[in-house]
Amino acid sequence: MNGYSVFCVSDHTGVTVESVAKSVLAQFPHLEFSLITLPFVDSAEKVREAAARILDTPRPLVFSSLTDPQLRAILGEAGIQPFDIFDLVAPAVGAALGQTATPSGGRTHGMAPDYEARMDAVNFALNLDDGLNPERLGQADLILVGVSRVGKTPTALYLALQYGLRVANYPLTPDDLEQDDLPACLQAHLSRLRGLTLAAERLAAIRQARYPDSRYASLEQCRMELGAAETFFKRHALPVVDTTRMSVEEIAARLRQS
Amino acid sequence: MNGYSVFCVSDHTGVTVESVAKSVLAQFPHLEFSLITLPFVDSAEKVREAAARILDTPRPLVFSSLTDPQLRAILGEAGIQPFDIFDLVAPAVGAALGQTATPSGGRTHGMAPDYEARMDAVNFALNLDDGLNPERLGQADLILVGVSRVGKTPTALYLALQYGLRVANYPLTPDDLEQDDLPACLQAHLSRLRGLTLAAERLAAIRQARYPDSRYASLEQCRMELGAAETFFKRHALPVVDTTRMSVEEIAARLRQS
Numbered sequence: 451m452n453g454y455s456v457f458c459v460s461d462h463t464g465v466t467v468e469s470v471a472k473s474v475l476a477q478f479p480h481l482e483f484s485l486i487t488l489p490f491v492d493s494a495e496k497v498r499e500a501a502a503r504i505l506d507t508p509r510p511l512v513f514s515s516l517t518d519p520q521l522r523a524i525l526g527e528a529g530i531q532p533f534d535i536f537d538l539v540a541p542a543v544g545a546a547l548g549q550t551a552t553p554s555g556g557r558t559h560g561m562a563p564d565y566e567a568r569m570d571a572v573n574f575a576l577n578l579d580d581g582l583n584p585e586r587l588g589q590a591d592l593i594l595v596g597v598s599r600v601g602k603t604p605t606a607l608y609l610a611l612q613y614g615l616r617v618a619n620y621p622l623t624p625d626d627l628e629q630d631d632l633p634a635c636l637q638a639h640l641s642r643l644r645g646l647t648l649a650a651e652r653l654a655a656i657r658q659a660r661y662p663d664s665r666y667a668s669l670e671q672c673r674m675e676l677g678a679a680e681t682f683f684k685r686h687a688l689p690v691v692d693t694t695r696m697s698v699e700e701i702a703a704r705l706r707q708s
Numbered sequence: 709m710n711g712y713s714v715f716c717v718s719d720h721t722g723v724t725v726e727s728v729a730k731s732v733l734a735q736f737p738h739l740e741f742s743l744i745t746l747p748f749v750d751s752a753e754k755v756r757e758a759a760a761r762i763l764d765t766p767r768p769l770v771f772s773s774l775t776d777p778q779l780r781a782i783l784g785e786a787g788i789q790p791f792d793i794f795d796l797v798a799p800a801v802g803a804a805l806g807q808t809a810t811p812s813g814g815r816t817h818g819m820a821p822d823y824e825a826r827m828d829a830v831n832f833a834l835n836l837d838d839g840l841n842p843e844r845l846g847q848a849d850l851i852l853v854g855v856s857r858v859g860k861t862p863t864a865l866y867l868a869l870q871y872g873l874r875v876a877n878y879p880l881t882p883d884d885l886e887q888d889d890l891p892a893c894l895q896a897h898l899s900r901l902r903g904l905t906l907a908a909e910r911l912a913a914i915r916q917a918r919y920p921d922s923r924y925a926s927l928e929q930c931r932m933e934l935g936a937a938e939t940f941f942k943r944h945a946l947p948v949v950d951t952t953r954m955s956v957e958e959i960a961a962r963l964r965q966s
Contacts, residue, residue, distance in 0.1 A: 463961035465870075466731050469724040473773065474797050477809040489961045511804065515731065533804075538796045539732050546769065546791075551735040565955055572862045576837075604830045607865050611956065612723075697823055698869065703721035703747045 453482035455507045459500055459514040459525070459532065464489040467515040467535055474533075483511070497521045501528035517553050571610035571617070578618035579603055584635040590618040592705060593639055595632070595683075596646035597622050597675040598666075599656050601693045601701065605646065608698045613706065627678035632686065644705055645683035645690035650676055652694050711740035713765045717758055717772040717783070717790065722747040725773040725793055732791075741769070755779045759786035775811045829868035829875070836876035837861055842893040848876040850963060851897055853890070853941075854904035855880050855933040856924075857914050859951045859959065863904065866956045871964065885936035890944065902963055903941035903948035908934055910952050 456475065458467045464487040475481060488500050497516070504510045505528065514532035516522045525532060540551040577583055578590065580603065587593055592615060594602045602619035609615040626633055636643060648656075650673040657667035665671055683690050689708035693701050714733065716725045722745040733741060746758050755774070762768045763786060772790035774780045783790060798809040835841055836848065838861065845851055850873060852860045860877035867873040884891055894901060906914075908931040915925035923929055941948050947966035951959050 463957045465957055465961070466724075466727040469727055470793065470797060473724050474794065474801055474809075477775070477794065477798055477811060478801070478805060478807055479810060481805065481807070489965060511801070517735070533797060533800050535728060535797070536732065536735065538800060539728060539791060539793070540735055542791050542796060543732055543736070543769070547736060547739065549736055549739070551732075552737060553735060568956070569859070569862055572865065576834075576861070579834075601827070603834070604827055604869065607830065608869055611862065611866055611869065698826070699721045699723055703723070707747060 453484060454509045454511045456483045456485050456511045456513065457500070457504050457507075458485065458487045459491050459497075459512060459516060460487070460489050461492040461516050461518065461521065462489065464515075467513050470535055471513040471533075491516065491521070492518075494521065494524060497524040498528075501525055501530055504528075504530055519553050567614040568611060571614045572607065574616040575603075575606040575610045575618070579606070581620045584620070587618055587620075587635060587639050587642075589616060590639070590642055591615045592617045592644055593636065593642050594619040594644055594646055594705075595622055595636060595679075595688075596648075597627075597653070597672075597679050599653060599660075600646045600648050601698070602646055604698050605693075605701050605705070608702045609705065612699075612702060615706075622675070622679050622682070624675065627675055627682075632682050637686075640686055640688070643686070643688050644708060645679065645688045646701075647676055647680060647683070647690055647692050649692075649694040711742065712767045712769045714741045714743045714769045714771065715758070715762050715765075716743065716745045717749050717755075717770060717774060718745070718747050719750040719774050719776065719779065720747065722773075725771050728793055729771040729791075749774065749779070750776075752779065752782060755782040756786075759783055759788055762786075762788055777811050825872040826869055829872045830865065832874040833861075833864040833868045833876070837864065839878045842878070845876055845878075845893060845897050845900075847874060848897070848900055849873045850875045850902055851894065851900050852877040852902055852904055852963075853880060853894060853937075853946075854906075855885075855911070855930075855937050857911060857918075858904045858906050859956070860904055862956050863951075863959050863963070866960045867963065870957075870960060873964075880933070880937050880940070882933065885933055885940075890940050895944075898944055898946075901944070901946050902966060903937065903946045904959075905934055905938060905941070905948055905950050907950075907952040 456471055458464050458471050460467050468487050491497055491500050512530055512532035515535045544551050578586055594606055596602055598621055606617040606619045609617045653672040654667055654669045661667050691701055691704050714729055716722050716729050718725050726745050749755055749758050770788055770790040773793045802809050836844055852864055854860055856879055864875040864877045867875045911930040912925055912927045919925050949959055949962050
């Protein structure tokens with residue numbers, strides 16, 4: 451057993467420190483580790499509990515984003531030397547700015563200013579999911595189009611939750627794909643359309659998991675649908691993202707760029 | 709004009725470097741800045757384009773998470789000295805491990821291993837949204853309960869997208885709240901129930917935005933519903949999260965802990 455237990459200690463959600471820990475540890479490809487996030491460690495008592503848990507674990511590695519110097523001191527007193535995001539990054543930034551960091555000074559706790567926008571965007575994505583309420587497509591920031599099970603809904607929801615974008619999604623059904631061109635309700639908003647596509651083998655596997663041995667899940671049907679959709683995308687020179695080997699984060703970041 | 713333009717340069721989505729930049733800059737509360745993320749800067753040409761854009765901007769601050777040493781060198785040759793997440797954090801980790809970081813070595817590009825689980829979780833959250841398909845509640849990791857517009861759906865979707873948890877949500881309607889106890893379908897899964905609540909004033913404002921001057925949006929009605937829901941939560945000692953001043957990330961992190 452040569453694995454490490456990697457603790458991510460945060461006085462907040464731990465999302466940032468967890469994300470840094472994962473990125474940095476990916477640069478040590480031979481390392482085996484399990485990740486344990488300790489969020490909301492925001493009092494002396496909770497830091498002591500965290501420290502006890504860490505000290506009780508063989509081979510711990512500790513990443514921390516605690517902002518309060520007093521809380522950080524408690525870890526130090528317990529003999530724990532974390533990789534501290536702020537210690538490691540903030541001094542370089544302060545030097546460049548000619549200012550000293552104010553730990554916990556401007557911490558953005560509480561509701562983000564764009565919270566409302568993001569919640570509205572989630573409702574929008576749900577109301578315009580899967581071709582619902584096409585008369586509202588004009589209100590969308592982006593409209594994702596593609597065949598069934600290509601990843602439209604999760605992508606629309608991620609863009610809403612992460613970036614507050616109002617994203618509709620519209621499925622191209624076999625009926626749509628037999629027509630000469632995209633449905634009229636989509637052609638009215640060409641500049642906001644984004645195509646999603648996928649390798650046919652992958653789409654078939656995804657559909658297969660839901661409807662085994664159906665025509666819908668056959669490789670032939672998937673190829674036909676994807677080919678017809680791509681013909682429409684090309685005709686209108688739509689930006690297209692191939693989601694085959696991408697995470698939802700990557701798909702979303704590429705769509706924001708396009 | 710004393711604001712800075714903060715560039716986050718990444719060869720991937722930029723989510724990690726953006727999140728570090730925001731956290732660190734929050735420690736300089738007097739600083740005004742606008743954030744520009746440059747994702748997928750993954751070729752020499754793209755780095756040169758990014759460098760040109762940065763050099764063309766007054767008062768730039770640059771955070772980077774480029775992993776390829778050759779790409780990083782191009783920034784340096786252009787006279788740009790970024791705050792580099794890996795440069796600043798990886799050496800400390802390497803020293804502790806007695807190993808040297810392999811830049812870009814173990815980069816976890818492409819589909820995350822848990823991609824399928826997260827997509828399944830999103831579909832689950834949609835299928836069990838707002839009390840749908842209660843016969844499947846037994847398959848949920850968590851079941852969020854609360855009155856209308858308390859934040860159940862976005863929270864369930866966030867837990868699915870971020871953590872791959874299968875989260876159902878069930879609305880307590882005025883009819884439910886007039887009964888003696890929680891609906892029977894919920895009582896069958898008490899250990900998985902989590903209550904969401906909210907300040908009555910805040911709930912009234914949220915409902916007011918959708919149905920102005922309705923009884924549904926009145927402060928009195930909101931108080932009555934929240935009070936009745938909390939009585940149920942207390943009777944069964946359910947973990948409860950008050951979402952009044954929380955972001956969806958915070959709510960999700962607290963629910964994971966509870």
